[in-house]
Amino acid sequence: MYLLIPAAGMGRRMGSSRNKLLLTLLGKSLLSWTLEAAVKSHHIIWIGIIGQPVDFPDFQKSISDLSTDKHIKLIEGGETRQESVYNGLQALPSAAEQVLIHDGARCLATPELLDRCAEEIFKCPGLIAAVRVKDTIKVVDPSGLIQDTPDRRNLWAAQTPQGFEVNLLKECHEKGRQLGWEVTDDAALFEKCGLPVKIVEGEETNLKVTTPVDLKVAEFILMEAFKN
Numbered sequence: 001m002y003l004l005i006p007a008a009g010m011g012r013r014m015g016s017s018r019n020k021l022l023l024t025l026l027g028k029s030l031l032s033w034t035l036e037a038a039v040k041s042h043h044i045i046w047i048g049i050i051g052q053p054v055d056f057p058d059f060q061k062s063i064s065d066l067s068t069d070k071h072i073k074l075i076e077g078g079e080t081r082q083e084s085v086y087n088g089l090q091a092l093p094s095a096a097e098q099v100l101i102h103d104g105a106r107c108l109a110t111p112e113l114l115d116r117c118a119e120e121i122f123k124c125p126g127l128i129a130a131v132r133v134k135d136t137i138k139v140v141d142p143s144g145l146i147q148d149t150p151d152r153r154n155l156w157a158a159q160t161p162q163g164f165e166v167n168l169l170k171e172c173h174e175k176g177r178q179l180g181w182e183v184t185d186d187a188a189l190f191e192k193c194g195l196p197v198k199i200v201e202g203e204e205t206n207l208k209v210t211t212p213v214d215l216k217v218a219e220f221i222l223m224e225a226f227k228n
Contacts, residue, residue, distance in 0.1 A: 001043040001118040002096040004088040005160075005210035007031060007051040019055045021104045025214065026222055030209055032062045033107035033222075039068040043118035044100070046070065050077040050088045061186030071159050077167035085186060088172045092166060098122065099185055100168065102161040109206045114161060118128055121163035126190045129164075129202035130156040159202040162186050168195060186223070 021031040030050070038044050047070060056074050063072050075091045077084035080106050085101060092099060098121045103107060113129060120127055134154040139148040164186060172189040176183075183189055187197045205206055205221050207214060 001041075001098065001168075002048070002092055003038055003041075003044045003045045003098060003100045003102060003114070004050060004075075004085065004092075005034060005038070005078065005102055005104045006081050006084045007049050007055075008081070008084045019051070019058075020209065021056050022053075022055065025107065025209075025215065028065075029058070029062055031059065031104050031109040032065060033130055034109070035066060035072075035103070036060055036103050037109055037111050037114060038102070038109075039066055039070060040117065041114040042111070043115050044070065046093060046096070048070045048075050048088050048091055049073070049104070050084045051074045053079055054093075065211065072151045081185075082163060082173075082183060082189075086177070089166065089170050089173060094217045096166050098163060099166050100161040100163045103148060105209045106160055106205075106206055107209060109159075109161070110203060113206065114204050117161045117163050118202050120198070121165075123167055126162070126164045126187065126197040127194055127200050128185070128187045128197060129159040129161055129206065130199050131159065131204055131206075133157050137180045137208075146188075156199055158185060159206050159208075160185075168200075168211070183202070208228065 022029050038047050051059055053076055075088050078087055100117055107120060117129055133152050137150055137152060137155055138146045141147050170192045176189050181192060190197050209215055209218050
């Protein structure tokens with residue numbers, strides 16, 4: 001299985017002037033935690049890290065700290081996540097027929113989750129890891145008034161990894177570029193193209209580290225895991 005890790009963003013909501021994946025969590029960068037899970041996966045054989053060249057020396061240090069013979073490639077990203085994934089798809093080896101895409105900021109994803117998604121993508125054209133929504137969700141208009149309360153039994157919170165057939169995802173990205181679509185994840189491109197996307201049960205602890213509070217929560221989760 002081939003894995004792309006978008007890692008080109010800045011940590012503005014984290015209050016950082018640098019790439020948030022270089023921030024440390026229990027002495028290791030967020031990217032290092034993400035890479036460790038990928039390296040421990042039984043199915044992943046190739047990893048592409050999509051980032052900005054200015055961060056490549058730090059990324060290389062995280063790679064050097066790993067003990068692995070898996071091929072890891074640094075790929076120059078774009079101005080948006082969508083552009084970065086597009087670049088990553090172009091850099092995949094020609095043999096890649098399926099790909100997983102996992103946000104580097106979801107640094108607590110387990111190797112088991114990566115493997116579940118890697119196994120399932122051979123049975124469907126597209127998938128995302130997700131968890132059921134626990135809160136009651138309100139649809140609100142621009143003035144702040146509630147318009148609807150959807151049935152939460154039908155609601156799932158999207159995570160990564162997301163997995164796709166490579167050729168189909170490339171076609172979706174090309175169509176998105178032509179039509180000027182702007183999306184926040186690759187599943188949305190699949191949906192816009194009328195392609196099916198399956199849900200794979202995610203992990204409650206697979207949070208996206210975006211704010212300083214998220215960083216503290218991730219630290220707590222890791223410390224609890226080490227106790228066990």
